[in-house]
Amino acid sequence: MKYTLKYFFSFLFIVMCSNGFAQDTTEKQDPKTIKYPKKYGLRIGTDLSRLAKNFYEDKYKGFEITADYRIKNNLYIAAELGLEDKYTKSDQLKQTTSGQFIKVGIDYNVHKNWLDLNNMIYVGGRIAYSNFSQNLEEYTITNSTNYFNPNTFTGQKYSGLNATWFEFVAGIKAEIVTNLYLGFSARLNYNITDSKIDNFENLYIPGFNKKYSGNIGMGFNYTISYLIPLYKK
Amino acid sequence: MCKKHLIFFECLVFLRTEYKIKMKKTLQYILLSILSFGLLGCEKDDICAEEDPKTQAVVLEFYNKDRPTEAKTPANLVAYVTGNDLAIAAVGNKLSLPLMIDSQTTTWNLVLNANDANDTNDIIDQVTFNYDVIQEYVSRSCGYKANFILNETNGVLTTNNWINSIEIINSNIVNPNEIHIKIFF
Numbered sequence: 001m002k003y004t005l006k007y008f009f010s011f012l013f014i015v016m017c018s019n020g021f022a023q024d025t026t027e028k029q030d031p032k033t034i035k036y037p038k039k040y041g042l043r044i045g046t047d048l049s050r051l052a053k054n055f056y057e058d059k060y061k062g063f064e065i066t067a068d069y070r071i072k073n074n075l076y077i078a079a080e081l082g083l084e085d086k087y088t089k090s091d092q093l094k095q096t097t098s099g100q101f102i103k104v105g106i107d108y109n110v111h112k113n114w115l116d117l118n119n120m121i122y123v124g125g126r127i128a129y130s131n132f133s134q135n136l137e138e139y140t141i142t143n144s145t146n147y148f149n150p151n152t153f154t155g156q157k158y159s160g161l162n163a164t165w166f167e168f169v170a171g172i173k174a175e176i177v178t179n180l181y182l183g184f185s186a187r188l189n190y191n192i193t194d195s196k197i198d199n200f201e202n203l204y205i206p207g208f209n210k211k212y213s214g215n216i217g218m219g220f221n222y223t224i225s226y227l228i229p230l231y232k233k
Numbered sequence: 234m235c236k237k238h239l240i241f242f243e244c245l246v247f248l249r250t251e252y253k254i255k256m257k258k259t260l261q262y263i264l265l266s267i268l269s270f271g272l273l274g275c276e277k278d279d280i281c282a283e284e285d286p287k288t289q290a291v292v293l294e295f296y297n298k299d300r301p302t303e304a305k306t307p308a309n310l311v312a313y314v315t316g317n318d319l320a321i322a323a324v325g326n327k328l329s330l331p332l333m334i335d336s337q338t339t340t341w342n343l344v345l346n347a348n349d350a351n352d353t354n355d356i357i358d359q360v361t362f363n364y365d366v367i368q369e370y371v372s373r374s375c376g377y378k379a380n381f382i383l384n385e386t387n388g389v390l391t392t393n394n395w396i397n398s399i400e401i402i403n404s405n406i407v408n409p410n411e412i413h414i415k416i417f418f
Binding site for chain 1: 379
């Protein structure tokens with residue numbers, strides 16, 4: 001199921017990548033001589049990969065709303081807002097992270113559109129914040145030899161945690177039907193602060209994803225979004 | 234390389250072929266660097282390594298009771314906890330014994346001359362360890378480990394059937410490759 005979905009998204013991605021170029025060869029007019037007005041407006045969407053995780057990942061609950069607003073020809077104000085409940089299980093511990101996150105920043109379109117197309121290849125940045133709790137349900141300590149069986153203990157809940165981080169974003173958005181967009185973005189996250197816990201650590205931060213021992217994290221999303229056109233310029 | 238990031242790779246390859254002419258060099262580098270960072274971060278600390286801190290056993294070292302600086306190897310020494318069928322054998326003049334994590338006391342039976350054919354010459358001494366357990370968080374992949382601190386007053390108690398005396402060298406059972414207790418016989 002998990003992989004089927006991944007391939008589905010890959011396929012989706014390829015479809016939306018191809019879409020933008022289908023018309024390139026058929027159009028012979030010199031685009032420099034004609035001015036095409038660009039649509040400005042508010043684009044609102046949701047992350048399909050987080051939505052899908054609700055169905056295939058054990059005990060996962062989460063969604064993300066995305067929005068962007070064009071302020072200049074190539075410049076957009078962008079934001080993401082979401083909720084996540086993430087269950088982590090290993091041989092050593094079982095724990096659930098629950099919380100919400102907000103990310104605000106800009107996207108810069110580096111793709112020159114042909115004619116009246118509205119596709120994007122963009123890079124951008126976000127400053128992000130999350131507050132969350134971690135519930136360490138149980139953990140197991142292994143002894144130096146297997147003479148004694150491993151011992152399992154009940155953990156505790158750590159509340160009122162928060163984190164801030166910076167995200168570097170690169171992605172694409174393609175208009176598949178008028179005003180309807182499919183998008184993909186990859187994110188490189190750099191953790192700036194996170195609450196320190198006595199004798200434990202933050203294993204997962206909503207929005208940031210898995211927290212490794214270093215400050216670097218990774219993320220991505222597949223979005224479907226709708227542009228509410230406000231004016232043309 | 235983990236499967237999760239293969240998807241980025243797919244996209245990148247696709248972007249490169251489709252956008253061959255239009256994509257700027259700088260953008261290619263940006264996408265490549267994102268990808269490579271992702272691969273570096275990929276599951277790198279998800280396996281508890283051999284050298285990561287682990288729960289340690291108490292290490293006993295055996296010495297000659299008449300010449301306390303002279304190491305002495307006990308003949309066919311094995312140890313077991315009452316109620317457990319398994320036994321641990323001494324290696325040279327050293328014996329490593331795990332302590333119970335869910336208890337503050339562990340009693341080991343140390344049997345001398347145990348592994349020979351003759352059952353009549355077996356001599357048993359009971360060595361009891363009394364300690365505090367401190368649970369220490371190590372990492373996502375290793376979880377927690379247990380540190381043991383032997384009590385000051387009654388850290389190690391023993392019967393004296395073949396053991397003459399005991400000396401605590403180090404009451405913190407925390408780090409590997411340390412000797413904690415000297416036994417003279």
